[in-house]
Amino acid sequence: ATWWAFALPPNRPAVWREIGRSAGCTVVNEHDETTLLGDGWLVVHTVPGGARTLQVPGGPKIEATLPPRSTVVFDAESGAVLLG
Numbered sequence: 001a002t003w004w005a006f007a008l009p010p011n012r013p014a015v016w017r018e019i020g021r022s023a024g025c026t027v028v029n030e031h032d033e034t035t036l037l038g039d040g041w042l043v044v045h046t047v048p049g050g051a052r053t054l055q056v057p058g059g060p061k062i063e064a065t066l067p068p069r070s071t072v073v074f075d076a077e078s079g080a081v082l083l084g
Helices: 013-022
Strands: 035-038 041-046 050-055 061-066 070-075 081-083
Touching: 041 050, 041 061, 061 070
Parallel strands: none
Antiparallel strands: 035 041, 041 070, 050 061, 070 081
């Protein structure tokens, strides 16, 4: 096991991504935005929008251009846009 201790929790998403990556986790989204994965859905909330490469563990690599200030829901198995 690896233990991490912080006086204060990291407040930047990039730090959490690197901690997860070093623990063997798959990073789905390299951008600093809320990304949820579960129950067959991949949900991305973005403010700036733009081009994204999303990698679903054991699933497709999704290439998408997200609109600014949007929430987009993808099918995690096929990569198809379900909402957004």
